[in-house]
Amino acid sequence: MNKKPTHSKAKAVSKLSLLSVEESADFVGVPRSTILKLIKNGTLSISKQGARDDLKLNQKTLEKLRLKLIAQNTKLTFYKLKSFLKDNEDSIQKLATSEHTKLIGGNPVPNEHQSKYTKIHIKIVKAIALNLTDFVKGTKNFNHLGVEVANDALRDNLTIEEAVDGTIFLKQAILKKLEQTELFQTLSTRNLYTFSNTVGSYCDILASKIAFTYHNETTKKVSASESRFRALTEKSGEAIALVNKKGKVIYASSSTKEVTGYTTEEFIKLANPFKLVPLNERKLVTKLFQKLLKKPGNSQRIIYQIKHKGGYCIWVESVMSNLINNPNITAVVINYNDITERITAEDKLKKSEERFRALLNASSDIVYSMSPDWSEMLQLEGRNLLEETSHPIKDWLKKYVYEADMQLVKDTYKKAIGTKSVFELESRVRQIDGKIGWTSSRAIPILDANGDIVEWFGAASDVTTQKELDLQKNNFLGMVSHELKTPVTSIKAYGQVLETIFLRKGDTESAELIKKMDAQVNRLTNLIADLLDVTTINSGKLQFNEDYFNFNDLVREKVEEISRVSRLHHIIPKLEAQSDVYGDRERLGQVLTNFLTNAMKYSPQGNKIGVTTSSTKDTTLLCVQDYGVGIPKKNLEHVFEQFFRVNESKSETFPGLGLGLYISSEIIKREGGKIWVNSTIGKGSTFCFSLPTKKLPTKKIISA
Amino acid sequence: MKKIYVADDDLGILDATKLMLELEGYQVETFLDSSIIQKMVTAPPQLLLLDIWMSGEDGKDICRELKGKKATKHIPIIMVSASRDVEDSVREAGANDFISKPFEMSLLISKIKQHSL
Numbered sequence: 075m076n077k078k079p080t081h082s083k084a085k086a087v088s089k090l091s092l093l094s095v096e097e098s099a100d101f102v103g104v105p106r107s108t109i110l111k112l113i114k115n116g117t118l119s120i121s122k123q124g125a126r127d128d129l130k131l132n133q134k135t136l137e138k139l140r141l142k143l144i145a146q147n148t149k150l151t152f153y154k155l156k157s158f159l160k161d162n163e164d165s166i167q168k169l170a171t172s173e174h175t176k177l178i179g180g181n182p183v184p185n186e187h188q189s190k191y192t193k194i195h196i197k198i199v200k201a202i203a204l205n206l207t208d209f210v211k212g213t214k215n216f217n218h219l220g221v222e223v224a225n226d227a228l229r230d231n232l233t234i235e236e237a238v239d240g241t242i243f244l245k246q247a248i249l250k251k252l253e254q255t256e257l258f259q260t261l262s263t264r265n266l267y268t269f270s271n272t273v274g275s276y277c278d279i280l281a282s283k284i285a286f287t288y289h290n291e292t293t294k295k296v297s298a299s300e301s302r303f304r305a306l307t308e309k310s311g312e313a314i315a316l317v318n319k320k321g322k323v324i325y326a327s328s329s330t331k332e333v334t335g336y337t338t339e340e341f342i343k344l345a346n347p348f349k350l351v352p353l354n355e356r357k358l359v360t361k362l363f364q365k366l367l368k369k370p371g372n373s374q375r376i377i378y379q380i381k382h383k384g385g386y387c388i389w390v391e392s393v394m395s396n397l398i399n400n401p402n403i404t405a406v407v408i409n410y411n412d413i414t415e416r417i418t419a420e421d422k423l424k425k426s427e428e429r430f431r432a433l434l435n436a437s438s439d440i441v442y443s444m445s446p447d448w449s450e451m452l453q454l455e456g457r458n459l460l461e462e463t464s465h466p467i468k469d470w471l472k473k474y475v476y477e478a479d480m481q482l483v484k485d486t487y488k489k490a491i492g493t494k495s496v497f498e499l500e501s502r503v504r505q506i507d508g509k510i511g512w513t514s515s516r517a518i519p520i521l522d523a524n525g526d527i528v529e530w531f532g533a534a535s536d537v538t539t540q541k542e543l544d545l546q547k548n549n550f551l552g553m554v555s556h557e558l559k560t561p562v563t564s565i566k567a568y569g570q571v572l573e574t575i576f577l578r579k580g581d582t583e584s585a586e587l588i589k590k591m592d593a594q595v596n597r598l599t600n601l602i603a604d605l606l607d608v609t610t611i612n613s614g615k616l617q618f619n620e621d622y623f624n625f626n627d628l629v630r631e632k633v634e635e636i637s638r639v640s641r642l643h644h645i646i647p648k649l650e651a652q653s654d655v656y657g658d659r660e661r662l663g664q665v666l667t668n669f670l671t672n673a674m675k676y677s678p679q680g681n682k683i684g685v686t687t688s689s690t691k692d693t694t695l696l697c698v699q700d701y702g703v704g705i706p707k708k709n710l711e712h713v714f715e716q717f718f719r720v721n722e723s724k725s726e727t728f729p730g731l732g733l734g735l736y737i738s739s740e741i742i743k744r745e746g747g748k749i750w751v752n753s754t755i756g757k758g759s760t761f762c763f764s765l766p767t768k769k770l771p772t773k774k775i776i777s778a
Numbered sequence: 779m780k781k782i783y784v785a786d787d788d789l790g791i792l793d794a795t796k797l798m799l800e801l802e803g804y805q806v807e808t809f810l811d812s813s814i815i816q817k818m819v820t821a822p823p824q825l826l827l828l829d830i831w832m833s834g835e836d837g838k839d840i841c842r843e844l845k846g847k848k849a850t851k852h853i854p855i856i857m858v859s860a861s862r863d864v865e866d867s868v869r870e871a872g873a874n875d876f877i878s879k880p881f882e883m884s885l886l887i888s889k890i891k892q893h894s895l
Contacts, residue, residue, distance in 0.1 A: 556831060559860035560788050563880035567794030570883035574801050599880055619866070638884070660865075 088533045094129040097752055097760075102140045112139070136142055137669070137690050152206050158202035167195040190230040192242075194223055195244055199497050202248070202276055209272060213494065214525040216276045220283020224291075227284065234288045245277040282518050286531065316405040319367060319398065321346050321360075324405055325765050333390065333412050335383025347408075350380040352387060363394065366406065370399040377413070389417045418588065437498035444517065444530040448487045452529070459513075459536055461506050476502035476510050486519075494519050494527060500537065511538040555567075558602050566595045604733040611740045618658040618744060625694055627657040629687055632666040642680035645670070650690035651696075655765055657745045665738040669698040669761045671735065677702025677758065693764040701758040705751070713751060714739035738763075780894060783817070785837070786829040786858070787808040791879075795827065798883055799890075812840060818850045825894040828870065830859035838871040845872030854893035 095113075099106040112118040113129065120129050159166075171191060201219055205212030227237035249270055252258050274586065291741040313333040316325035326341040334341065334350065341347070348632070353358050355378050366374050373395035379387045392410035397403040442454035442463075451470035454463040460474060467473065475483050490497035497517040505511045517532030569592050576585035607616070626649040633645050655662070673683045677700040684699040705713060714735050742749040742763045753759035782804045786793050792808040799806045809817065812835050818826065826844070830837040837857060844850040857873040858881070865876045875889050 554862045559879050560791065563860070564788070564790035564794045566880040567791065567798055567883070569792065571797045571801060574798075574883070595880065638882075 093133055093136065095129050095131070098131045098136050100750060100752055101136050101248060102143065104143070127702050131697075133688075134690055137692070147262065148265060148268075151768045152269075155252075155269055156203050156206050158252065158255060158257055159199055159206075159248070163196055163199050166199055166244070166247045166251050167192055170195055170243040173243045173246060190227070190232060194226065197223065198241065198244055198277075198280065199248070202273055205276065206269075206272060209275075210494075211270070211278060213279060214271040214521055215217055215520040216279040217283055220280045221287055224284040224287035226456060228288070228291060234285065237284050237288065241277045241280045241284065245692075248273055279518075282531070283520070286520065303443050312409050315341070315347060315408045315410070316403065316406050317347060317363075317408060319349065321363070323347050333388075333410065334380065340383075352379055352381060355379060363406070366394055366396050367398070370394050370396050377417075379467060388412050389414045396609055429536065438511065440531045440534040440536075442486075442516075442517075442534070444532065446519075446527040446529065447491060448530070456506060459505055459511070460503060474503050476504060478502070484756060490517070490519070491527065494521065497530065497532065500541075503534075511536060512539060512541040555602065555606050559599070562595060562599055562602070564600075566592060569595060577727075602735060607737045608733050611737065616661075616740070616744065618661060619658060620658050622654045623652075623659045625651045625696075626687055628659060628663055629666060629696065632663055632670060633685060636667065636670045637676070640674055643674050643677070644682040645685060647685045649685075649687045650689070651687035651694050653694065657765060658741075661741045662745070665741050665763065666696070666698075668738045669696075672757075672761065673698050673700035673702070676700060676704075680756075689767070692767055694767060695762060695764045697760050697762040699758065699760040704755040704757055705759055706751040706755055707753075710751060710753060714749060735761075779803065779805045779827075781805045781807070781821075781823040782825050782827060782890065782894075783807050783809060783814060783823045784827045785814045785840070786801075786827075787811075787831060788829075789828075798886070802887055804890075811835070815840060815843060818844055818853065819847070822850065822853055824853075825890055826853055826855045828857050828873070830856055830857055830861075830864060836877065838868065838873075841868070841871045841873050844890055 081288070093101060095106055095109050099109045102109065109118065109131070113131075118131060118135060120131060131225070144320060171188070181279045198219070205215055220498055223241075224237060250558075252269075258266075285318075312327075313330045314325075314327040315323055315330065315466055318324050323342045323344060326338045328338060330341045331337050336344075344350070347362065348356055348360050359376065361377050362374060362376060366372060373393055375391070375393045377389060377391045379389055382388050390410045391413045392408055395407045397407055432570060440455060440457055443452045444450070445452060445466070450466045450468055451463055452466050453472075454460065454470075454474075456462045463470065463473070471483065483499065483501055486499045487497055496519075497515070500512060500514045502510050503513050513534040514537045515532060515534035517530045519527045520529050520531060522528045524564065571586050573585050573588040573592065576582070576588060629647060629649055633647050636647055639645075670683070670685070677683070681701040683701075684697075686695075686697050688695045742765070745765055747763050747765040749761075749763040751759055751761045780803075782799055784792055784799070784806060785808070786792050786795070787810060791808070792810070796806045796808055807817075807823070814826070814828075828837050828841055839857075841855055841857060844853070844855065851872075854874045855872070856875045856877060857868045857871075857876055858879055859868070860879040868876045874893050877886060877889060
């Protein structure tokens with residue numbers, strides 16, 4: 075940054091933004107008494123004493139104080155949270171285990187697993203406490219811990235569910251336990267949010283790392299067991315049995331003992347070999363056998379379980395061939411072998427795969443992995459939605475991403491690489507059928523011991539239908555807006571025509587009536603607009619077109635617009651904002667209009683209205699002050715709520731659905747700013763918002 | 779007398795706007811569909827008030843077409859829409875100005891005066 079302009083700007087800033095004690099208290103977020111105390115002990119200096127002995131404080135100093143208080147408070151809070159974790163290690167662990175027990179249907183976690191489980195939990199809680207303040211370092215540490223925990227768990231023969239669920243229930247347990255403490259009451263929303271976010275992220279990292287380690291291990295095991303299986307079958311580990319029409323065994327090979335545990339003699343003595351099949355499957359297998367009996371020359375391959383002589387069940391794959399009509403055999407030949415190991419390994423792999431996927435995204439259709447810098451796609455499983463990629467490719471962008479979204483994808487992964495954080499994006503893709511669809515994608519970086527990215531693992535789900543529905547809804551809302559506004563436009567126009575005619579005839583009385591009608595039409599128009607806005611806000615779809623614009627110009631424009639409507643009020647602008655603002659001009663204009671119309675509405679006596687803009691280093695501030703009826707103290711905190719209206723039993727009532735300030739506060743929130751109000755009953759209200767002075771858009775930071 | 783064309787797919791709006799502008803001393807002709815394009819060439823007005831949502835057609839396309847024609851590109855076009863968020867796209871289509879529905883008569887008149895001096 076260039077030094078010179080900053081310097082001169084600082085001077086200009088210090089001249090303005092003097093706040094009263096009350097405003098200061100609100101601005102800093104402390105009680106009034108605290109401000110007075112700080113003035114007394116000299117921490118805060120008073121900048122100016124007005125004619126009525128008003129204490130005025132410099133906003134810049136106050137901003138510093140506010141930031142200092144926040145930092146102090148955060149530090150203290152996290153120190154407290156750390157000791158909370160340390161003090162509650164045991165009870166959190168127990169809570170997590172009991173939650174898990176509830177989920178698996180009341181069956182307690184097996185005793186032999188309990189202690190291993192406890193060991194892992196305590197290790198994780200300790201690690202969270204240690205890494206609470208340094209998130210970057212923490213992320214690294216938890217990646218290591220994930221591998222460590224996974225290996226421990228594998229060694230201890232815990233299933234993937236047990237290992238992964240451990241971390242998930244732990245997250246819930248920590249927050250649940252926290253809710254029971256007094257500390258919880260004192261936490262600010264911001265601190266609570268940061269804490270739960272940190273704990274959540276750590277647990278997510280652990281879970282994905284554990285799942286991934288398990289996934290790798292089980293993949294290795296399956297390929298090992300598969301080759302072993304092949305080796306076995308090639309050596310013909312098959313048993314053979316000949317069964318006659320009545321289902322009686324007439325021959326059993328000597329290998330029968332290896333598979334079933336029964337000797338040849340024992341096996342032949344069995345009245346019916348299918349008795350070895352567990353009851354639930356016996357009917358099916360017998361039925362298949364009967365069916366096959368009717369089709370000489372045919373054969374049938376099936377997989378089922380049989381009870382081994384040792385009392386346990388094994389999986390067998392068997393091929394039954396009907397050779398009844400073959401004069402040399404006259405029996406059904408059953409070739410079967412033990413495939414238990416393969417089945418369990420496959421089952422485990424399936425489970426671990428499912429788990430892995432579920433973790434990344436509950437409804438994932440696609441899983442993929444990327445090289446550390448995203449220059450290559452290593453692999454992608456398309457699930458019939460996208461084409462498969464089984465070998466690393468460099469032109470993945472061209473292969474999968476819709477052209478118009480390429481830059482967005484690039485920007486997003488560059489940002490994720492830069493911060494080593496999760497890649498998250500909804501974008502358009504080329505589907506296997508050639509159509510353009512929408513996916514919601516999420517990828518996690520896997521870090522090595524040095525904290526460098528080794529690989530990215532991602533999952534994406536198909537959100538095309540959802541997007542199409544959104545589009546339909548937006549079209550519908552557009553149509554509603556058009557359809558409702560069309561007759562209103564005609565009514566308004568006819569009214570204005572009538573008004574003009576009456577005025578020209580000198581019939582001012584009738585013209586006055588029409589004017590009143592016009593005001594009602596305007597109310598209706600605003601109601602329609604508000605309702606549409608609320609619908610869009612509530613569905614989270616409020617659109618923002620952000621860019622840099624001159625803030626003072628916008629304020630001037632809106633003031634002029636409002637002045638045209640009412641000549642009753644005298645609006646006095648004092649515009650001293652120093653820089654452009656980054657945001658949606660139209661939406662911020664809407665907030666301004668809302669502030670101004672409110673100021674007029676709630677000062678029916680027709681007074682002056684003050685509009686000021688100013689800048690601090692990090693924010694741009696706007697205030698609209700009226701000298702009207704004011705708001706009772708008990709209502710102040712509710713004015714930004716949906717449908718709230720200041721409803722006093724006085725004769726005066728004010729029009730509106732009570733949506734305007736709610737919409738305004740949602741807009742300011744979305745722009746990353748703050749909105750607040752100061753008011754004294756009978757003296758008037760001051761509504762303000764501040765917007766952060768945003769840095770250059772992220773796109774530019776990355777390319778720099 | 780200055781001539782103004784008004785194009786909208788709603789008869790009520792056409793009628794009311796016509797009355798309004800006639801009160802101010804303009805000669806007004808109204809259009810429900812894209813027949814406006816032909817008329818703009820054969821009998822050009824001083825200004826066109828064009829709704830963004832014409833029956834079966836996008837008013838922006840009509841605007842783009844008129845602004846692309848040598849015979850009509852100098853005629854000021856003010857586009858009208860019930861939506862407040864379309865101003866940018868309307869300007870991209872070449873419109874000289876924009877007003878949202880429902881409009882104040884005074885604002886409409888001042889915009890017309892500004893563009894048809």
